[in-house]
Amino acid sequence: MAEHGYDGLTVDAVAARSGVHRTTVYRRWRTVDGLLVDLLAMGADDSWIPAETGTLEGDLVELNREIHASLTIRPSxxxxxxxxxxxxxxxxxxxxxxxxxRYERSAIVIARAIDRGEIPADTDAHRVLLTATAPLFHQLTLLRQDLSEADADRYARDAARAAKAGILRAP
Amino acid sequence: MAEHGYDGLTVDAVAARSGVHRTTVYRRWRTVDGLLVDLLAMGADDSWIPAETGTLEGDLVELNREIHASLTIRPSxxxxxxxxxxxxxxxxxxxxxxxxxRYERSAIVIARAIDRGEIPADTDAHRVLLTATAPLFHQLTLLRQDLSEADADRYARDAARAAKAGILRAP
Structure with missing residues (x-):
């Protein structure tokens, strides 16, 4: 699917690439949508946790670099x-x-920063995460304009600085 | 298309809704994609300019309310x-x-705020606009979670406050 898009994701193509008979794929998943659902469910079950760097800025930079890589690798x-x-x-x-x-797991980054006394205790975790990460998705996926890793770092730092300045507190 | 999605956008459906013969639609646009391209080109040619409220915060709130309305109206x-x-x-x-x-036209909001002395002269206009608007698109279109108009206002205010605090200056 990454190589040929959703239209290229067929039971035959999956069977050919994985070296099994098409009936094996068909018996297990019925359709390619079923396969896709299992793939994403597997992702949700994995042991992913956000990196711990010791600072809010560092943690958000790592998070944005992961997102940036996932959206700019070809095929993505x-x-x-x-x-x-x-x-x-x-x-x-x-x-x-x-x-x-993923966003729920990432909220620990803000909880740790609150524990360290880096940001106000009533900081809105989801708003910090969205402020840091949304520009990457919007620019790369919807606007389809360039966004460098340095830009991704900058949006992470902006969000960390805004949180520290008390701008992203819960209403 | 808003009502039935892209799959429901056919030359026949467009002809039926507009009360003309399908050959009229076909002669002018050949395909529904051609019609869509003309529709968006018309949007780009229009006289839209961002609202002028007298403050950066007010201008960004108006911009976010427009985006919020366009993404939450049903059908959208x-x-x-x-x-x-x-x-x-x-x-x-x-x-x-x-x-x-649209983003190029919206940059005037930041230029006006610089002229008024509200924000530093080297504020990065595109970064201010993306910080204000990207969370709306990401939350409503990609994450498909709720986002109220009050939330949309909040992201506009966050961006205005971050710009005033000198957080969104050009590197």
């Missing part, structure tokens, strides 16, 4: 899954569940 | 065009051209 599975989410409700639900889980 | 043409942009290169190019134009 993330971009292919986003495209698929606009095609089938199964892919959409699986992707939204995957992201919800 | 904007969401339908975003979905179409993941289907055909014609729709993708037309949408990216439309947005590029």
């Amino acid at each position: 599975l993330t971009t292919a899954v986003i495209a698929a989410s606009f095609r089938t409700p199964e892919a959409a639900n699986a992707l939204h569940g995957f992201w919800k889980d | 043409l904007t969401t339908a065009v975003i979905a179409a942009s993941f289907r055909t290169p014609e729709a993708a190019n037309a949408l990216h051209g439309f947005w590029k134009d």
Whole structure:
């Protein structure tokens, strides 16, 4: 799918690439959407946790670098899954569940910064994460304009500095 | 398209809704993608300019309310065009051209704030606009989670406050 898009993701193509018979793929998943749902469910079950660098800025920079890499690598599975989410409700639900889980896990970055006394205790964790990460998705996936890793770092630092300045406190 | 998605956008459906013969639609645009490209090109040619409220915060709040309304109205043409942009290169190019134009026109909001002495002269206009607007697109279109108009206002205010604090200066 990363190489040929959602339209190129067929049971035959998956069977050919993985060296099994098409009926094996078919028996397990019925459709390519079923395969996609399992792929994303696997991602949500994995042991991913955000990097711990010792500072809010460092943690957000690491998070943004991961997102930046996933959106700029060619072929990009993330971009292919986003495209698929606009095609089938199964892919959409699986992707939204995957992201919800990732953002929930990432909230620990803000909790640690509060514990260290880096930012106010009533900082809105989701708003910090969205302020840091949303510009990457918007610029690369929707506006389809360039965004360098240095730009990704900058949005992470902006969010950290805004949180420290008390701008991102819960209403 | 807003009502039935890209799959429901056919030459026959457009002809039926507009009360003309399908050959009229076909002669003018050949395909529905051609129609979509003209629609977005029309949007780029229009006389839209961002609201002028007298403050950076006010201008960004107005901008975010427009975006929020366009993404939450049902049916949403904007969401339908975003979905179409993941289907055909014609729709993708037309949408990216439309947005590029809108973001360029919106930069005047930051230029006015600099002229008023509200924010540093070296404030990065595109970064201010992306910091204010990207969370709306990301949350509503990609994460598909709720985002209220009050939330949209908050992201606009966050960006204005970060710009005033000198956080969004050009590197």
